Amino acid sequence: MNLSPVVIAIPMYFILMAIEMITLRFQKHPGYRLNDAVTNINCGVISQVTGVFVKVISIGIYTLIYENLALLQIPNNIWTFLLLFFLYDLCYYWAHRKSHEINLFWGGHVVHHSSEEYNLSVALRQSSTQTFWTFFFYFPLAILGFDPVMLVLASGINLLYQFWIHTEAIGKMGFLEKFMNTPSHHRVHHGRNPKYIDKNHGGTFIIFDKWFGTFQEEEETPTYGITTPVNSWNPFWVNLAHYATMKEELAMIPKWGDKVRYLFNKPGWLPDYLGGYRAPKEPGKDFKKYDTVVPPSFNWYVFFQYILLLVLTGFFLFQVNAFEWMIKVGVSAIIIWTTISFSGIFEKRNWFLPQEILRILVFSTVLFLLFNSLISIPILSTFIAIYALVSFAWLFKNQQQKDQITSASL
Template sequence: MSLVTLAIPFFLIAILVELALDRWRGWGLYRLNDAIGSLSVGILSRITGLLRKGVLLLVYIPLYELLEPYYRAVGFNWSLDNGWHLLLAVLAYDFCYYWKHRMAHEINLFWADHLVHHQSEDYNLTTALRQPSGGPPIGWIFYMPLLLIGLPAELLITAGAIDLIYQFWVHTQKFPKVRWMEWIFVTPSNHRVHHAQNKIYVDKNYGGVLIVWDRLFGSYQEELEKEPCIYGVRKPLNSFDPLAANLQHYKRMALDAWHTKSWRDKLTLWFRRTGYRPADAEAAMPVPSCDLDNFRRYDPEVRRPLRLYALAQHLCYSAATLALLWYAGELGYIEQAVGVALLAAGLVVNGRILEGHRFARYGELARLAVLTAAAPLLPAVLFAPLAAYTAASGLVWWRLAFAGKGATVGPVSD
C-alpha cells in the first residue's frame, strides 16, 4: 500500500480538526457543498488510480535497468535506508516537479488536467485532496532527468509520495507567515498565492516542497496584505460534480477545435499557451471571466434536508473508498472496476444534489437500482450491508424528493 493511501486517515483527521476550529472560531473557511465537492474529486482520483497503470514506471524501470552497468561503473549506489539519500531524492524530485507544475499552468493540455486542483473557491485542507483523475500520460517526461543520477524506482516513488504528502498542510488560511520559512519552503502563505486568481498572483509559486526554485527562476510572488487572495479559476466550474470538474477544460478545448475553421488551430490549440482560444471559436462561444471586483462564490441554496442527505451519502462513499483501497489487492480487476464505477456514479449524483440539479431527482433512484442489480458482482460478505443501505437510502430519498406537497430537489427560491 502506498504512503499516500496510508496518510489518508491522517488527512481526514486534520480536516476534521480544522473544521471544528472553523465552526468554533467562526472563520467561515468551510462550506458543505464546496468541501464535499473537493473531497469527491479526491475520491474519484484515488479510486480511478486503481484502474490505471502509471506510465512513468512503465518507462522508467526498463530504462533504469538498461543503464545499470553505467551506474555501477560510475559508483551510483542509492539506498532507501540511507536518510541522506532520501533527502537528496526528495530535492531532485521536487526540482523536476517544479517544472512539471509550471508547464501545467502554461500549456492548454496540461492545464486541462491540473485545473481540477484549482477550481475550489474556498481554501482549506479539503482543497489539498482535490486532485485530477488522469489526463494525458505526459507528466512522466519531466522525471526522466532523474535517470541521469541513477535514482532507483523505489526512491523515486517514495520521494514523490513525500513531496505530495508535504503539500497537504500548506492548504490552510490560518497558518501565519514565518519569514525564514518563506525564503526556503513552500508555506501556507506563498501557496495561497498560487491558488489565487488575482492578476498579480496568477501563475506564481510552483514549488512542491521548496520555494527556492521559484525564487531562482523568477516565478515567486509574496502574499500581500493589501491584496487578499480570491480563490478559484477565472472561468469558474459552477458545479460540485467531480466528473464535470475533470472534463471542464477538455470540453472547452474540444468545442473550440470543432467550431474554429482554422485547421492549424484545430491541431495546435491543445498545445498553445493556457487560455488560448481561436478568435472565431471565442466569438461563437464567449466564456466570460470572473468579475473580481464583484466576485461571488458559487453557492446554490439547497434545502437543509437534502444537504444532510448528501453529507450522509458522502460519509458512506468515504468509508467505501477506504475499504476499496485497503482491500484492493485481494480483489480481481473486474471487482475493482465495478466498485469504482458504482462509487463514481454516487459521487456524480451527490454533486448534483448539492447543486439542486433536476437530474438528481431520478438520478439517485437510478443509482440505487443499479447498485442493487450489481450486488451479485461484489463480494458476498457485502450483500447484507448493501441491501440495508439501498433500502434505507431509497426510503429517505423518496421522502425527500417525491413525497409530500411540492417535494423537489431544486434550489430554494427566495
C-alpha cells in the first residue's frame, strides 16, 4: 500500500472542498466553476499517476547521494525531523522561486498558476514535469545526511500544509501572518498583477520571503491566473502549452547564445533585437476569465464519469506498489485519456463522441481486470454492464441535445 501522506489525504481533500463550497455560498461568493475545478483536479490526477514513474528517479538519485556522499549520519527522531522540515522548506523556497525566475523551470510550474479561480481545487492543479526542474534543490539535505524516508515524509507534510491556504474563505490570520504562509500570503502569490508576481514563494513558512526580499502583503484583491492565459480545459495541453510557446520563440532566435539565455532568463525575456523583455501588465478592465458553457446534462455526465475516475485513481494510487510495470503504464494511460476526454465535452470538440465510446469500452475492461479478484465476477460484470449502458444512453441523449441546439442556432 502507498503510504504517502498526499495519497492518504485524498478523501480529506474532497471533504474540505465541500466545506469550502458551503462556506463560500454563505458568503455569497461564486467560488467554483465545474469546468475549472475538474481541470484543476485532472491536473492533480495526471501529476500523481505520472509521479509514480518520475518520483522513482528523483528519490532514487537522492538515495544514491545519501548512501555515498552523506557527511553525517543523522538519526531519525522528532527533533531531527523538525530540523529537516525547516530545512526542506528553505530548499522548497529556492526551488519554487527559481521555478518563477527561470523560463525553462517555469514550464514545469506554470500549470499550478494557470487557473483563473482561487479555491482548494487549485491546490490540486499540479504539474507533471516540475519534478525534473526542482528535485536537485534538495540534494544538500542528502549530503548533510537526512534519511530519504524522512525526506519523503517532510515533502508530503509540506505539500499537505499548502492545500488549505488555497482559499478565499479565510481572511488574514493575525500573528500567524508574521511567520507562517497563510491564505492571504498565498493569494498574493497567485495574483497576475505586476506587484504580486514572483512574491511569497514559501511553502509552510513566510519568513524566507521576508529574509530574501520576495515578500508582498496582500492589499487589493488579486486577479488570478497567468499573463498569457492557456484558455483550455485539457490538462494534457495545460502541461505542455508553455513548452510549445518556448519552442516557437526559440525558433525565432537566431543566435545560440541567446537561445540559452532565453531558457534561463526570466519568463518574458527576448533579445533586444526581438523587442526585449516583455514586462507583465495590469489586467485591463475588459479582462474576462476563460469560460465555456455546455448544457447541464453534459456537466452531469462529466460528474457521473468523474466519480468512477476518482475511485479508479484512488485505488490505483493506494495499491500502486502491488502492480507490475505494464499494469501501471496501462492504468495510467486510461486515467490520463479520461481526463482529456472530459475537456472534449467542456470545449465542445467534434472528436469527443467517437473517442468517448471507445474510452468507455476500454475503461470498462480495465475496471474488470483490476477488480475481478476483489469482487465476485457476476456482481462486477453486472455493475460494469449497467455502467456502460447508462454511459452510452446518456452520451447519445447529450448528442441529440447538442444537434438540436446547433440546428436551432442556424
